[in-house]
Amino acid sequence: SWVANPKAFRPTTWMPQIFHLENYAPDVTVATANYGTGREVKGDEWSNAAVAAVSAFVRSRASSEPFPPVPVAGDPLRGREVFRLAGCLACHNMAPFGEEERAAETDLANQRRVTNGHGPNLRGIATKTNPEWLFAWIKDPKAYWPETRMPDLRLSDQDAADVVAYVFEDPLFRDVPAGWSADPAPYQRDVLEEQARWFFNRDLRSELERRFDEEWKDDETLLVALGEKWVLGQGCHSCHSIPGLESAQPIGTELTSWASKTVDKLDFGFMHEILGEEQGWSHEQALEFKEYRENFLELKLRAPRSYDRRKIKNPTERLRMPWFNFTEREIESITCFVAGLVNDEVTHARMQPSPENLAMDTGLRVLRQKNCVACHQLEPGRIEFKGDGGVQHEVRGQFLVFDEDVLPPPMKGFAEYVAKYEADAGELEEVIVQLLAPEPGLGDVGDTVVISDVASIRATPQKGGDLVELVNEYYLYGDDHHEDVEDVDGERRNYTEEAYDKVRWTFAPPVLWDEGGKVQREWFYRFLLDPQALRQQIRVRMPSFDWGEGEAGAVADYFASRSRLDWPERYARKLILWAGKTSGELAGEMAAKGMRMTPAVVQGIVDGKQVETATGLDALRRHGNELGFVTAGPVDPAYEAVPQRSPAHLASLASDPGFFERVHQLTTDTAGKGPNCVQCHFLRGNPPTQTTPLAWAPELDHARERLRPDWVRAWLTDPARIYPGTSMPANFALDQTQWQELLPASSAQQIEAVLSWLYNLDRAVRN
DSSP, X not given: OTTTOHHHHOTTOOOOBOSSOGGGOTTOEEEEHHHHTSOEEEHHHHHHHHHHHHHHHHHXXXXXXXXXXXXXXXXXXXXXXXXXXXXHHHHOOOOOSSHHHHHHOOOGGGSOOSGGGSSOOOTTGGGTOXXXXXXXXXXXXXXXXXXXXXXXXXXXXHHHHHHHHHHTTSGGGGOOOTTOOOOOOOOOHHHHHHHHHHHTTTSOHHHHHHHHHTTTSSHHHHHHHHHHHHHHHHTGGGTSOOTTOTTOOOOSOOOTTGGGSOGGGSOOTTHHHHHHHHHTOXXXXXXXXTTOHHHHHHHHHHSTTGGGTTOOOOTTTSOOOXXXXXXXXXXXXXXXXXXXXXXXXXXXXXOOOOHHHHHHHHHHHHHHHHTGGGTSEEEOOEEEEEOGGGOEEEEXXXXXXXXXXXXOOOSTTHHHHHHHHHHHHOOOOOEEEEESSOBTTTBSTTOEEEESOGXXXXXXXXXXXXXXXXXXXXXXXXXXXXXXXXXXXXXXXXXXXXXXXXXXXXXXXXXXXXXXXXBOHHHHHHHHHSOOOSSTTOOSOOOBOOOOTTHHHHHHHHHHHHHHHHHHHHHHHHHHHHHXXXXXXXXXXXXXXXXXXXXXXXXXXXXXXXXXXXXXXXXXXXXXXXXXXXXXXXOOTTOOOOGGGXXXXXXXXXXXXXXXXXXXXXXXXXXSSSOOGGGTBOBTTBOOSOOSGGGOBOOGGGHHHHBOHHHHHHHHHOGGGTSTTOSOOOTTOTTSOOOTTTSOSOHHHHHHHHHHHHTTHHHHOOO
């Protein structure tokens, strides 16, 4: 049934339809049997026999060794929770098949969103597999298919068994589209024999008749023999790995320089006449259709077998390109791409990207292929609104939770959400937006903006992080299946009364805003190759991917380079906020000093424009230095250093033998004399003093290899200026003095002392 019509079982599949297409339509005579002496074989009969043959051949090449039984008994209710929290729904969904049912669906797991279509829709999956195979697949996908993009979530046997039990108990996984059933193809023996005459036409008639009576007397044997011919003829091996066909070549036309073909080499067949008749074209218009290769491509993508219309062909000459059911936008995109594949490019017109551009392009492509954006936000959302006096603003930010709500309003579909909210709770007088980037004239990261003109708000969703919403919803809302959630310590706890920010920053996947400015590139590279648990409390798993050559390095390069390229904009925005001036005022000060600067250039740097940044950044930095503005510099992807571990720095600490001990007392004090970092953080394998996972934070011993010192300095100074809503307190506020009994010094000096301790934990804390 799958081979006959893949989209009948899974409407969103990329698997195209190969059989039962228009050049094998039910009323089309494909052949006259027995060398023209028998009956006419129609298209549907021919396709049914082909489907049966392909199915038999594929089964014949499958491994006969059964999978071992699932080693432990599974709990379907617990499996539902593992399925929702481990990360499966980052790539998969279980959306209903019908449009009306999808539109009415409220469960995020059953909604088709942007990133959760990366893998197949799992609705109905239990009808095509068995528990033993599914358990083995979850535990080690590459053992079954080495080329799969399905990563290893490193689930325990119990977790995997629970997911399997859930899949085979919940009726949703046996739901199939209306009218679909797993039925054998209704082939006819005489059609199989006729196909054999065409596929094995080099054999003499007598030899074929002998084979029909002997080795092919059994239908199954004949089906397998024909199936191999069909698979090779249709190019199934071009996409699928099939034992015995590893060296078979693709059947499609070479496209590398397809657009250099002259139009006269394209076989339009009778389609210009047929379309002319259908559209009422004149003779000249019909001929004009044949003058453009783009017309040929678009029709080929829309109706790939249409060029066989009104042609008389034997079965082995008919067109074979399958039907992909492309949308019109996809057809336009593919046509545009293929139409650019020429062998006569203009040399000087070719883009020459820099090594950094190439690294970023490769890294971003890998991020898409691995679907990293399903779990992680790469960029904040953008919100447009009218402020005081009708001034138009666009900021990077997020909506705060409305009164009486549990979750913040969504960025996508914000207007519809507001309409529903107002219908239930009355008119919404204002919306509060929290800034996620410095916004001159409005505030810094973490500050809030109150918007009274609610109707003016336009929201562009954040890039990535769809799974975050699903995880938050699971923790903060109960349903018919759960009221509490199992934590990593095995205890079940109810989180429905917890604040959104607390749950979001504790249990959901982390954001990757300016990740290159946060983590050291070399550590990031090693982490991607061999993930380790950084947040012990989180149940979402960072997958173990099978990285191709250079892919992990390209991802690390992408984030480091992205941070460097974004730095000028951040610098200009922070400078303006710090100085309390406008772009025009700063430009005026610089011009008064004889610097070549205009308000447009300063504003261009603020807006991230390349030309203005290239021409004005150096002057702006000089002016900032003269004003006394201090901030961390840009990331250098080619060079990383940790000053706190340098011989010179360690030598400066050697004159104070008790330094590490004092700082250690400060950070681990539990009597209120210090910040008591270990109440939340793991320290060299020792768990936090707070036993509830909701309070846990990352292992401090990872910091020296993982985090950039400049980022940690800013984090210790004011965590909420980096991640608004974080539970990490500002323990060393620069406008206050604290912890003087254990470490008498200014806040800035205390931060530097903690940095020295943190980046030398292997020296400072040996026991």
